[in-house]
Each structure stands twice: as C-alpha cells, then as structure tokens.
Amino acid sequence: MKLQGALYPWRFRIVLALLALMVGAIAWRIVDLQVLDQEFLKGQGDARSVRHxxxxxxxxxxxxxxxxxxxxxxxxxxxxxxxxxxxxxxxxxxxxxxxxxxxxxxxxxxxxxxxxxxxxxxxxxxxxxxxxxxxxxxxxxxxxxxxxxxxxxxxxxxxxxxxxxxxxxxxxxxxxxxxxxxxxxxxxxxxxxxxxxxxxxxxxxxxxxxxxxxxxxLSIDLRLQYLAHSELRDVVQQYGAKSASLVMVDVETGEVLAMANQPTYNPNNRRNLQPAAMRNRALIDVFEPGSTVKPFSIAAALGTGKYHPESVINTLPGWMRIGRYTIRDVSRGGQLNLTEILMKSSNVGISKIALDIGAEPVYAAMQQAGFGQSTGLGFPGERVGNLPNHRKWRDAETASLAYGYGLSVTAVQLAHAYSVLGNEGRNVPLSLLRLDQRPEGVQIIDKDISATVLQMLRAVVEEDGGGGSRARVPGYHVGGKSGTAKKVSGTGGYTKDAYRSFFAGVAPLSNPRIAVVVVVDEPSEGGYYGGLVAAPVFGKVTARALRLLNVAPDNLPPPAPLQTAEAATGKGGRI
Known part of the structure; x- marks a missing residue:
C-alpha cells in the first residue's frame, strides 16, 4: 500500500518551500537588524533598560x-x-x-x-x-x-x-x-x-x-556642656581673650563629661565659617602648663621619701640663679613648707626640691600621669604634646620642668592627669563614649600621696593666702591649682605681653567625682593671672555641675543649736 504523501508530492514540496521562505525571512531580518539597521535595536534598548x-x-x-x-x-x-x-x-x-x-x-x-x-x-x-x-x-x-x-x-x-x-x-x-x-x-x-x-x-x-x-x-552630658559653653563665652567677652577651653572628666570612669571651646561655630549653617572657629582647642592646641603641674612635682618629691608635707624650703630672697637663667617668685617668699609652696606658687621652692631629688622622679611622675602620651581617644587631629627626656639633665631643664616650662600638653591631658589625683592615684583611660562598666585602673601614684596632694590643693583654694580663692564652691571642698604661662613667640623665645591663664582642680574632695581644667588664651583686658581669670570659671561650672550630678555637699556649716523657749525669753518668761 502506497503512502498518501507519495500520491501528492507537490504538497510536500510546497511545505518545504514555505518553511524555507520563513527561515530566509527570519535570517534576513536578523541580518537587517544586526548589520544594516542597527538603530532600531539600539533605540529599543535605550527605551527599556534595566538599571539599579x-x-x-x-x-x-x-x-x-x-x-x-x-x-x-x-x-x-x-x-x-x-x-x-x-x-x-x-x-x-x-x-x-x-x-x-x-x-x-x-x-x-x-x-x-x-x-x-x-x-x-x-x-x-x-x-x-x-x-x-x-x-x-x-x-x-x-x-x-x-x-x-x-x-x-x-x-x-x-x-x-x-x-x-x-x-x-x-x-x-x-x-x-x-x-x-x-x-x-x-x-x-x-x-x-x-x-x-x-x-x-x-x-x-x-x-x-x-x-x-x-x-x-557619647560620654558628653549635654547639661554640663551647656554650662561650660556659657561660662567660656562670658570669660572671653569679659577679658577680651583670644580663645578658651574647658574639659571635665569623671575621675572614676575616665569619661569626658564636657569639652567646650570658644570661639565655636554652628554646624547647621557653615556659610560664613571661619577655619579658626573649627579647632577643637582642648585636643589640638598644646601649651606649656605652668604652675598647674607643680602638684605632680610635689607628688614626685613625696614619693622619694626625702620630703613630707611639713618639710621647709628657704625661698628667700624670692629669686635664684641657675647659670644664666633667673627664676623668680611673684612674692618675696620665705621659709615655706610644701603646702605653702603650692599656695604661694613658688617657682624657687619647687625648683630647689626638683634639683635635690633630680629630674628623673619628676619626669616619671609626669609621664605616668599621661603628659607626652596619647590619650587613646582617637579624635581626628589630636596632639600628644611633648615631655622631654634628656640623656643628661641640666639644672635649668630640671627646674623649668618642675614648674611647668619646657614641656607641652593639651587641656585634655591636663584634665586626665588631675583625674588621677582624684581617683586615689589610679589611672583609667579616657573615653568620649559612654561606658557601661567602670574600667580597670592602674595605680601610678601611691594612694596616701595622692590624698596628701589633694589636701594641699584644698589649702590652695580654701585657705587665706592661696592663689585659688576665686575657685571656691559653696557647700563643697574643692582643690586645685592656678597657673599663668607666657606664650612662646615665633622666634623661639617668649612674648612680653601674651599669656595663657589656667586653673585645674578636683571636686568634691571627700569623694572626688570630677576633674575640671580651664584654659584662657591671651586675656587682654582686666588681668591675665590664672587665679583671676580662669579660677572663677572653674568655680561657677563646678558648683552647678555638682548639683546637676546630685553630688552631696561635703562642706556645709554645722547646724545652729535649737533654742528652747526658756533660753529664748529668759527663765520663766513668755514667748
């Protein structure tokens, strides 16, 4: 039996021809689109592109x-x-x-x-x-x-x-x-x-x-930051200062509770921003700290065992020569013990102590307190300052180091060092982040020596004749040290009429909670001494900060005895 297709061979040929035409048409269209008419596909691709x-x-x-x-x-x-x-x-x-x-x-x-x-x-x-x-x-x-x-x-x-x-x-x-x-x-x-x-x-x-x-x-307390900002603005205006900084540190945790600078800027509107206003001077500007480092020189002397708080130094006639250098005191001086040396801020007295014990103990005390060392905050542009370490110390270098010249620090480093004194001689790392746990500290100053130095600093503020009386805080025992340092000129020497004013302290002394450092750069109106310019800022900020932190007063006057009715009116009298 023959196949049906064989009966009609022309049908098969027609189907093959149609298929060949379809294949040819498709092939021609492909050639046309890919070779002859490329704009069509390009336009379609542009019209419908998948993008991310x-x-x-x-x-x-x-x-x-x-x-x-x-x-x-x-x-x-x-x-x-x-x-x-x-x-x-x-x-x-x-x-x-x-x-x-x-x-x-x-x-x-x-x-x-x-x-x-x-x-x-x-x-x-x-x-x-x-x-x-x-x-x-x-x-x-x-x-x-x-x-x-x-x-x-x-x-x-x-x-x-x-x-x-x-x-x-x-x-x-x-x-x-x-x-x-x-x-x-x-x-x-x-x-x-x-x-x-x-x-x-x-x-x-x-x-x-x-x-x-x-x-x-952050570790910053915005309430304390507002206090610092306000007081710095006022002191810059009052004394015509070039700039000012304040740093407040929690002595137990190392957290920076406030860090303020003047001049400042508004980060929400930077159209007329001046580059100088952007400087975080508390971390970037370095300076010679002057008399604010004398407590650490005293701590070094006590640590040698050669001195105790009642050791007497003859500072007469109020000046001394070391080679071609003359060291002078503001007052004429006299027979001063270690506490009085801090109260009078005697350069002669502290120099004689340093020359006696040698530069190494003084250098070691300052190095352990963090001078010349990175704070570890990781803040952009932070500087570490300079703590010189000479192979052979000359007498002039030893003396100048003891009263705060020849080294450079930042305000944050100085606040960190005072927090060590307030933390019973323990050094805890600083932090700009809020901490959930108290860090472990390293004992760098003997606990008893630290307590002794704090009491000396209390005398500087609270006793008559001390240079820090304007830093007093009603209701609280505080301790601190003022300082005044000439600024270095561009030629390498010191300027005649440009100063930095400092005050650094700890409060309250019964159970230290905060360390505060105030730096005022180039006060030009009304005075320039640290005890006059920077100390009042410390007192105002610390007074309000302790209250905001709910720190109990430790220096309240004793309550007056209650009087009975008979004592008030006389025996047998009537009210």
Whole structure:
C-alpha cells in the first residue's frame, strides 16, 4: 500500500518551500537588524533598560550620655536636571529659577554652558515640601533624588566634639569623622526600568534593602556642656581673650563629661565659617602648663621619701640663679613648707626640691600621669604634646620642668592627669563614649600621696593666702591649682605681653567625682593671672555641675543649736 504523501508530492514540496521562505525571512531580518539597521535595536534598548538605583541609608544617631540627640539624619529632596531636555523648555527657565530661589541669569548661563550634559544638580537639601512644589511645575528635564541631611540639635554648643558631615553625608570633622564606618549606613539597591532619558518606566523590585548606620552614645552630658559653653563665652567677652577651653572628666570612669571651646561655630549653617572657629582647642592646641603641674612635682618629691608635707624650703630672697637663667617668685617668699609652696606658687621652692631629688622622679611622675602620651581617644587631629627626656639633665631643664616650662600638653591631658589625683592615684583611660562598666585602673601614684596632694590643693583654694580663692564652691571642698604661662613667640623665645591663664582642680574632695581644667588664651583686658581669670570659671561650672550630678555637699556649716523657749525669753518668761 502506497503512502498518501507519495500520491501528492507537490504538497510536500510546497511545505518545504514555505518553511524555507520563513527561515530566509527570519535570517534576513536578523541580518537587517544586526548589520544594516542597527538603530532600531539600539533605540529599543535605550527605551527599556534595566538599571539599579541606590536606596539611600541614613547615618546612625549620635546622642549624649542620657540619650539627648546631638546629630540626627532627616530626609531631604535633591533636584537634578537633564540640560539636553531642558533646552526644549527654554521659555520656562525663569519660572524654574524663581521656584528654585536662584538668579534667572545665573541659571540660564549654567544650562547653556552644560547643554550637552545629561545630569547636573539644580539644588540639594530641600525639604520634601519644597521639592514637591518645584516638581509640580511639570518642567521637562527636572527630576528628584532622595537623600539625607545631618541636623545638629545642640548647634554650636557641642560642635567641636560632634563635628559635621559634608554635602554627601560623609563625616568631615569630630566624632562624625572618627566613627565614619560605624555611623555610615549601607545603601540599598532597587531595580527599575528607565528610558534613555532617565525617565522611570517601571519599578521592578528591591534587590537589597538599605541598612541604617549604628547609633553612637557619647560620654558628653549635654547639661554640663551647656554650662561650660556659657561660662567660656562670658570669660572671653569679659577679658577680651583670644580663645578658651574647658574639659571635665569623671575621675572614676575616665569619661569626658564636657569639652567646650570658644570661639565655636554652628554646624547647621557653615556659610560664613571661619577655619579658626573649627579647632577643637582642648585636643589640638598644646601649651606649656605652668604652675598647674607643680602638684605632680610635689607628688614626685613625696614619693622619694626625702620630703613630707611639713618639710621647709628657704625661698628667700624670692629669686635664684641657675647659670644664666633667673627664676623668680611673684612674692618675696620665705621659709615655706610644701603646702605653702603650692599656695604661694613658688617657682624657687619647687625648683630647689626638683634639683635635690633630680629630674628623673619628676619626669616619671609626669609621664605616668599621661603628659607626652596619647590619650587613646582617637579624635581626628589630636596632639600628644611633648615631655622631654634628656640623656643628661641640666639644672635649668630640671627646674623649668618642675614648674611647668619646657614641656607641652593639651587641656585634655591636663584634665586626665588631675583625674588621677582624684581617683586615689589610679589611672583609667579616657573615653568620649559612654561606658557601661567602670574600667580597670592602674595605680601610678601611691594612694596616701595622692590624698596628701589633694589636701594641699584644698589649702590652695580654701585657705587665706592661696592663689585659688576665686575657685571656691559653696557647700563643697574643692582643690586645685592656678597657673599663668607666657606664650612662646615665633622666634623661639617668649612674648612680653601674651599669656595663657589656667586653673585645674578636683571636686568634691571627700569623694572626688570630677576633674575640671580651664584654659584662657591671651586675656587682654582686666588681668591675665590664672587665679583671676580662669579660677572663677572653674568655680561657677563646678558648683552647678555638682548639683546637676546630685553630688552631696561635703562642706556645709554645722547646724545652729535649737533654742528652747526658756533660753529664748529668759527663765520663766513668755514667748
């Protein structure tokens, strides 16, 4: 039996011919699209391209130790334009400039100069409402982009510690820079379809969710920071000073509770920012600390066993010569014990002690207290100062080290050193972050010696004849030491009429809680001595700080005895 197809061979041939024609047509179209007419596929690709656009992630919140916000991220709208598209809407450029709050001529010139580009920023950092008002104009070539902007609720009060971010939300100063990796979020990714002009056709899916930055809790107490800021501003105005700094440290934990500087700046508005105002002088500026280091020279002398608090030094006639150098006291001096040497701030007395015990014990005491050493805070631009260590100490170098010349420190280092005295001679590392556990300390000064030095410092403040009487705090026993140092000139010597005024102290002495250092640079009106300029700032800030910290008073007068009715009116009398 024959096959049906064999009866009609022409049908089979027709099917083969049709199939051949279809294959030929497809092949021709492929050649046409790939070789002859490439613009079609290129246009289709441009019209429907799959792209990935970033999903912005906001930075982590920065707070003070009690959770008060110091830096927050808020969503903002950035408007960008496609100059090529905007060329077709020239008539609406004045309308766009008015909506953006820009000069029409300036915007016109900018769009003309960049006519061949497909992307320019029109304005950044608008509120969502402001951005939407511009988009509602429906001007071709104007598009939006979501971003985040940093806002600093404390403004200039905490500016030097917190720092700020740039327009791209990257840390540029302070803790924003130091903890950039911790604070910065991880942007997400969204898959979309866009045409060749960047217009969104379809939002396909979220490929990767944005991850917000981690929060950062600082050791700063914003209440104490406001106190320091206010008092420094007043002292700079009152004495015509160039600048001022204050550092407050928790003596038990090493946490920095306040760090303020003048002049300062507003991180929310940096249009007229002066570079000098950005300096965190408490960590960056180094200086010779003057008489504020004398307690550590005394501690070194007590540690040798050759001296005790009642040891007497003859400081007459109030000056002494070492080679070609003359060391002078403000007062004529006399027979002074170690406490009186601190009270009178005798350079002669402390020099004689240092020359007797040698430079090595004094150097060791200052080194262990943190002078010339990194604080470990990791703050950008922090300086370590200089504590010289000579192979062979000359007498002039030994004497000058003992009364605070020939070395350089920062205000933070000085506050750290005084916190050692307040912490029974234990050294704990400093921290700008809030700590949940008290760190282990290292005993660097004998506990009894530390207590003895604190009582000497109490006499400096509370007894008549001490140089720190203006640092007294009603209701509390405090101890501290003032200092005044000439500034180094550009030629390597000392200036004649430019000084730094200091006061460093600990409070309250019955159970020390805080160490405070005040530095006032170049007071020019009304005096320049540390006991006159810096000591009152210490007293005011410490008085209010102890109350805010709920520290019980330890220097209240005894209560008056109650009088009976008979004692008040006489025996048998009537009230």
């Amino acid at each position: 656009i970033p999903i912005p992630a906001h930075r982590g919140l920065i707070t003070d130790r009690h959770g008060e916000p110091l830096a927050v991220s808020t969503p903002v709208t950035t408007l960008w334009g496609n100059p090529r598209e905007l060329q077709a809407a020239r008539a609406r450029w004045p309308e766009l400039a008015e909506a953006l709050g820009q000069d029409s001529a300036t915007l016109t010139k900018r769009l003309q100069e960049q006519a061949e580009r497909e992307f320019i920023y029109l304005v950044r950092g608008l509120t969502p409402q402001q951005g939407q008002r511009v988009l509602d104009l429906k001007i071709p070539g104007v598009y939006e982009q979501e971003e985040f902007r940093r806002f600093y609720p404390a403004g200039e009060v905490a500016a030097h510690v917190v720092g700020f971010t740039d327009i791209d939300d990257r840390g540029r100063e302070g803790m924003e820079l130091a903890y950039e990796e911790w604070l910065a979020g991880v942007p997400g990714k969204r898959q979309v379809l866009k045409d060749r002009r960047g217009r969104l056709i379809k939002d396909v899916q979220v490929v990767k969710n944005a991850k917000a930055g981690k929060a950062l809790a």
